[in-house]
Every structure is written in C-alpha cells, then in structure tokens.
Amino acid sequence: xxxxxxxxxxxxxxxxxxxxxxxxxxxxxxxxxxxxxxxxxxxxxxxxxxxxxxxxx
Amino acid sequence: xxxxxxxxxxxxxxxxxxxxxxxxxxxxxxxxxxxxxxxxxxxxxxxxxxxxxxxxxxxxxxxxxxxxxxxxxxxxxxxxxxxxxxxxxxxxxxxxxxxxxxxxxxxxxxxxxxxxxxxxxxxxxx
Numbered sequence: 001x002x003x004x005x006x007x008x009x010x011x012x013x014x015x016x017x018x019x020x021x022x023x024x025x026x027x028x029x030x031x032x033x034x035x036x037x038x039x040x041x042x043x044x045x046x047x048x049x050x051x052x053x054x055x056x057x
Numbered sequence: 058x059x060x061x062x063x064x065x066x067x068x069x070x071x072x073x074x075x076x077x078x079x080x081x082x083x084x085x086x087x088x089x090x091x092x093x094x095x096x097x098x099x100x101x102x103x104x105x106x107x108x109x110x111x112x113x114x115x116x117x118x119x120x121x122x123x124x125x126x127x128x129x130x131x132x133x134x135x136x137x138x139x140x141x142x143x144x145x146x147x148x149x150x151x152x153x154x155x156x157x158x159x160x161x162x163x164x165x166x167x168x169x170x171x172x173x174x175x176x177x178x179x180x181x182x183x
Contacts, residue, residue: 018122
C-alpha cells in the first residue's frame with residue numbers, strides 16, 4: 001500500500017512518528033504495531049486497519 | 058539545528074552525572090583517579106555522535122519509537138536477569154567457601170523485592 005503511493009519507509013516512519021526500521025519490521029511481519037500505531041496507519045492511508053494488514057498478508 | 062529534547066539529553070546527562078559520582082566517591086576515598094569520569098563522558102559523547110547515524114541509538118535516546126522502546130525494555134529485563142544470575146552464582150560460591158553470602162544476599166533480596174513491587178504497581182495500574 002505504501003509502495004503504490006510512492007512513499008518511502010523513512011517518509012512513512014516520519015509521518016507516523018516511528019523509525020524507518022519499525023516500518024520495515026511491520027512490513028516484513030516481524031513486528032506487530034500497537035493499536036494506536038495501527039490506527040494512525042489507517043488514518044494516514046485513509047483505510048481500515050483490516051484493509052492495511054490484510055492486504056500485506 | 059534542532060534543539061535536542063529533554064528525553065534525548067537524559068541518558069548522556071545521567072552518564073556524565075555517574076562519572077561525577079565516581080570521581081567524588083574516589084576523592085572522598087582518597088583516590089584522584091579520573092578514569093571513571095573520562096569513561097562516562099566518552100560514553101555520553103559517543104552516544105550523542107552515533108545518534109545521528111543510528112536509528113536504534115536515536116530511538117533509545119528520544120524514546121519516541123514504540124518498537125525500539127520494546128527492545129529497550131526486553132534488553133533491560135535480560136540484563137537484569139543476567140546480573141541476578143551472576144549474584145546467585147556469587148552467593149553460592151560465597152556460602153560454599155564458608156562465607157556469610159554478603160553482600161550478595163541482600164542484593165538478591167533487593168532484586169526480588171523490586172520485582173514484587175513492580176508486579177504489584179503494574180497490576181494496579183492495569
């Protein structure tokens with residue numbers, strides 16, 4: 001979802017207040033974000049949390 | 058240049074303060090060795106410089122990234138466990154040598170008490 005919008009991991013991390021490493025770990029499935037962070041990601045992409053994480057499964 | 062936040066300055070400041078404590082304690086004990094202060098100031102300086110190149114160090118200092126905060130928490134728990142294990146071994150060796158087990162006994166007791174207090178407090182906070 002991030003890649004299709006042409007946003008880098010660093011840019012997304014900066015927008016959400018987390019590091020590029022954290023975004024990378026979330027995308028690689030190595031880290032489960034907290035509920036507030038997941039909701040912030042949903043607001044950023046204008047999508048439901050289930051859509052964001054389902055799309056990458 | 059962005060002004061460093063109070064959170065970013067905390068660990069380096071505590072490190073330097075620790076070095077000052079080492080120096081003062083040494084002076085009180087009649088020692089003028091400044092190596093402890095030098096080491097802690099160098100540690101603080103390295104942290105401050107490396108934070109620009111390392112997201113992990115930056116995250117450990119500014120406490121803003123939840124994942125790095127979790128890593129810090131787990132690493133702290135692991136370090137605490139390692140110290141407790143070493144104390145248990147040291148206590149056992151002291152007892153085996155006919156000693157009283159001091160000061161390892163009260164240090165282990167302090168560790169156990171701290172754990173119980175932490176569980177109670179965290180349980181009450183939900």
